[in-house]
Amino acid sequence: MATLDLDTDVVTLTRHLVDIESVSREEGEIADAVEAALQALPHLEVVRRGHTIVARTDLGRAERVILAGHLDTVPVNGNLPSRLEDGVLHGLGSCDMKGGDAVILKLAATVREPVRDLTLVFYEAEEIEERYNGLRLVAESDPDLLAADFAVLMEPSNAGVEAGCQGTLRFEVRTTGERAHSARSWKGVNAIHGASDVLARLTDYTPRRPVIDGLEYHEGLNAVFISGGVAGNVVPDECVVTVNYRYAPDRSAEEALAWVTERFAPHDITVTDSAPGALPGLDRPAARDFVAAVGGRVAPKFGWTDVARFTALGVPAVNYGPGDPLFAHKADEHVAVAEIEQCEARLRAWLSSGGE
């Protein structure tokens, strides 16, 4: 079993986390390592649900805050093991979001008497269909574990505060036809050719970019899968295009669905995954206080993040973590060492002073 040494520095700890492969649905090994490391800390009460670990202080502070990070990554893409070069750590998950996980682990081990009570969450299956999401499962099975006054989600945000998040809607557009021998194709109807119109509607798309609370969001409409075909000499009778619509948080999930339904009509669509966005909410006191404490400019969050889930649970939340989200999910994923260290230092300061 892999073990994690919390006495090492935060960058080495990030490397160790990156080198434990943890593609979604295969988080057993990394969850075991994180759980064992936290169990060794006497000031924390540790609970495990599936491959999700929750550790809490109970110091009777006036305020409780959550620090949360997911443990899974997208599929390996020739980017393991990790590689440290010129102050940059390369490797799958270095940016999204094991740098953030390492920061939480270091704070867990070293800030034994935080001025705010802490709930630390390391969860599984954030990168795949929402029904597997570890945070969602804990919110359903043990909602009390997630009660808090404020949450910091360590999603990569260039070590700055990113507020709100865009919603995500995933759906299938299915075209149908009629099979025939491809040598007499005029006797059938080609469903893949029928998908030409679906792809044309995707390529014709111009993204909406609304400004909300002074932050400019940026939508996207993308085919993420396409499949069709029966045999090499058969005109195919079905083709399925899976589309992911990322929409700004001024649209509800229902409005987003209505918009794509109209855009792809008369093609039928089948929703496979839906999660609403979250408005920036910078007017809430807890968010304002955190922004003041860590400093820097506030930016919009483009990706859907579990900030939306915390918002729905009534817990004000922001994204704040090391790493440029532009490199998340890319072959050359990486994170600047300085950003990991900066996040650790600023959060340490916030947890060590200014509380009541």
Next chain:
Amino acid sequence: MATLDLDTDVVTLTRHLVDIESVSREEGEIADAVEAALQALPHLEVVRRGHTIVARTDLGRAERVILAGHLDTVPVNGNLPSRLEDGVLHGLGSCDMKGGDAVILKLAATVREPVRDLTLVFYEAEEIEERYNGLRLVAESDPDLLAADFAVLMEPSNAGVEAGCQGTLRFEVRTTGERAHSARSWKGVNAIHGASDVLARLTDYTPRRPVIDGLEYHEGLNAVFISGGVAGNVVPDECVVTVNYRYAPDRSAEEALAWVTERFAPHDITVTDSAPGALPGLDRPAARDFVAAVGGRVAPKFGWTDVARFTALGVPAVNYGPGDPLFAHKADEHVAVAEIEQCEARLRAWLSSGGE
């Protein structure tokens, strides 16, 4: 093991063949049954190669003719077992081409002293990539087994003579892009969206319909497979469209390749399967004699058939078999019982008289 009773009538025999499932690459059971039935006939010498069976008379006749049929079918499509209703036999392979196989088996059992020496060929893997084709493999391993003056390929042709055949070219058109998180899709390049242009070139296509030896051919250009996608939240960096081009026999394989290369430029194409067509060749004496003996109007063959392979081996050949090729590879595949019986009767007459 399934057994075949060659004393039964040709329609019942067709049903038995249909009910032995034999999707390409799974022809073991049907080949065993055919081999055992032929081995029981003392006037035939039987040879097996893989799941291909060749049975020959050796009567010292002045002329040797081949009767050939393939044993495999396209994938099951809710159309097994067979069903006989109002003079029509329904079921996978009833048309393409177990009716023809049954005719050959009946003639094998009942025409013990044909006026032309017979070579009967039952072969595997006609419906899939050419490298698996049983007739091809025997032509390579035992070319002498296929020496003959004329060949009748029992492909469905409405119990009439269909001359020549169209060529087939199968190739992949690959579009590439750059992965990115789908929430920041403008940082990547979507390869599935790139395939929109490929599909547009397919839907814009108008088939060529040249007239050759008085027969009108009809080309076709169809996507038979499409696939792409990495994960539900990743802009995909590759999409592959597999296309099947069916072309009239006035084009060579090289000319067909040059045409599709130009049509899809600048997209790269990768050929996965290529088989040239065959000109009708109705001017050859053996073809002329056969047409005169079985009667009826001669039509063009749209599908690629192994007539082209016989032509390349120097054996004049035509398609002649029961079944409407429009129903080949369709869920409601079927054959008129009368056509099976007519093919049996006319071939029996041709083999029983008129020889030297």
